[in-house]
Amino acid sequence: MNTSDDIFLLIKQYASGELDEQGRKDLEAALAERPDLRDELAFTQSLRRTTEKAERQRLLALIESVDSSGGNTDRPTEAAPLAKPRQYGWALLAAAALLVALALLWWFYRQSAEPLEKFQHTAYVEPSLGSAATRGGTERGLLLDAFREYEAGNYTGSLALLDSMPPGDSLYLYALFLRGHDHFRAGRYGQAIGAFDQLEQQFGTNPAYLAPNRDNAGWTRLLALLQLYEKEKSDSKKQALLQAIQAFLEGADNSDIYFKKATELQSSLKGD
Amino acid sequence: MNCTDPNIIALLLQPGHEAELQAVQCLMKCEAQSAGLLQRNGLADGSERRSLFLESVAEFIVQVRKGKFVLTGAAKICTYTTEIARRKWLGLSRKTKDVAPEAPTTTSENERERDERLHEALLQLNDTDRDILTAFYFYDLPLDVYAQRNGLTHDAAKKRISRARERLKEILKPADH
Numbered sequence: 001m002n003t004s005d006d007i008f009l010l011i012k013q014y015a016s017g018e019l020d021e022q023g024r025k026d027l028e029a030a031l032a033e034r035p036d037l038r039d040e041l042a043f044t045q046s047l048r049r050t051t052e053k054a055e056r057q058r059l060l061a062l063i064e065s066v067d068s069s070g071g072n073t074d075r076p077t078e079a080a081p082l083a084k085p086r087q088y089g090w091a092l093l094a095a096a097a098l099l100v101a102l103a104l105l106w107w108f109y110r111q112s113a114e115p116l117e118k119f120q121h122t123a124y125v126e127p128s129l130g131s132a133a134t135r136g137g138t139e140r141g142l143l144l145d146a147f148r149e150y151e152a153g154n155y156t157g158s159l160a161l162l163d164s165m166p167p168g169d170s171l172y173l174y175a176l177f178l179r180g181h182d183h184f185r186a187g188r189y190g191q192a193i194g195a196f197d198q199l200e201q202q203f204g205t206n207p208a209y210l211a212p213n214r215d216n217a218g219w220t221r222l223l224a225l226l227q228l229y230e231k232e233k234s235d236s237k238k239q240a241l242l243q244a245i246q247a248f249l250e251g252a253d254n255s256d257i258y259f260k261k262a263t264e265l266q267s268s269l270k271g272d
Numbered sequence: 273m274n275c276t277d278p279n280i281i282a283l284l285l286q287p288g289h290e291a292e293l294q295a296v297q298c299l300m301k302c303e304a305q306s307a308g309l310l311q312r313n314g315l316a317d318g319s320e321r322r323s324l325f326l327e328s329v330a331e332f333i334v335q336v337r338k339g340k341f342v343l344t345g346a347a348k349i350c351t352y353t354t355e356i357a358r359r360k361w362l363g364l365s366r367k368t369k370d371v372a373p374e375a376p377t378t379t380s381e382n383e384r385e386r387d388e389r390l391h392e393a394l395l396q397l398n399d400t401d402r403d404i405l406t407a408f409y410f411y412d413l414p415l416d417v418y419a420q421r422n423g424l425t426h427d428a429a430k431k432r433i434s435r436a437r438e439r440l441k442e443i444l445k446p447a448d449h
Contacts, residue, residue, distance in 0.1 A: 051410035059330040
């Protein structure tokens with residue numbers, strides 16, 4: 001294990017506690033003398049933490065995508081097919097007319113009910129504070145308290161705490177993000193949209209890795225618009241929603257679950 | 273689809289995303305059992321039950337791949353996954369009630385910043401590179417086992433890790449300056 005090619009293997013074994021007593025002592029002695037080995041150790045430790053974070057996020061996204069694409073076989077199955085009509089005279093005509101009527105009813109039902117059924121209850125994705133939970137920031141404690149209130153279902157309490165977050169704080173974007181989620185979960189969809197719009201305007205003020213998940217925010221905003229559309233069922237609301245979905249798809253990461261969900265919602269609304 | 277317990281484990285240990293996807297589809301069948309148990313333990317909110325269940329499936333997959341879950345004759349994957357969800361819920365509900373102070377973090381500010389940059393870089397790698405780094409650094413998969421599962425020699429697997437690390441460092445370079 002002397003070549004530079006093998007050093008990273010040795011250090012990884014040390015970082016994961018796989019080295020025996022003697023190997024550990026030898027390496028610690030080398031670490032004390034060689035800064036390059038210390039750098040490699042720091043890199044390895046960081047890699048262990050970040051591969052864990054990335055892998056857990058990937059798994060969760062995969063599981064959620066299976067869930068939303070109907071992989072869950074415990075869900076209610078479709079209704080049994082209609083019985084065959086009798087084969088003669090007026091009864092046949094009546095049955096055919098009935099079938100046409102049922103098909104039309106089903107079509108109208110599908111047009112109107114599918115977005116709600118499919119997206120209202122299952123498509124919401126809980127927010128995550130990500131790096132903000134551990135990052136510095138004057139009001140980190142305040143944000144964590146507000147998030148705890150959100151998790152406990154006390155959205156009003158969470159919003160009250162977020163009200164005292166100063167706009168200059170480095171975690172302010174997260175406060176806006178959580179505010180949008182609080183309003184959404186409390187059923188105040190207009191205010192949720194307002195919070196996410198405000199957040200969207202400020203995204204450029206922080207590097208992407210220091211900001212909340214933009215696609216999660218955009219997707220939750222779409223769900224809020226969907227709720228407003230479901231209340232009114234007007235053409236104008238539908239058009240506004242379709243335009244918002246299109247705008248979201250143009251800016252979203254096309255490999256994440258939100259892009260996929262938005263595409264499905266767009267298809268459902270268009271009746272594809 | 274064959275959703276027996278041994279087959280789920282076999283699928284989770286196979287390379288490739290198709291096998292993983294099938295395993296997840298099987299695991300999703302445990303949701304009703306999980307929801308029932310969480311409800312009996314006082315979790316009334318359906319969406320929270322669902323979230324906890326999804327997290328538990330992810331946790332179960334991690335435990336299988338880290339070798340922490342070993343299938344015995346009596347083991348039932350749904351029962352095990354459901355138990356993970358229940359423990360998560362009990363931990364969460366205790367935290368909510370006690371409003372416990374945040375545990376001090378063990379990483380420094382510099383380390384956190386480094387982790388953030390590395391995480392971003394990791395997401396820019398191709399799937400093959402990210403998979404091998406994850407297998408090696410997160411799942412602690414021995415090099416020989418990785419090589420065997422992927423039809424590689426020991427040396428080829430080592431080179432693959434080495435190249436993945438180099439590409440990761442390449443991505444990190446601009447941010448380092």
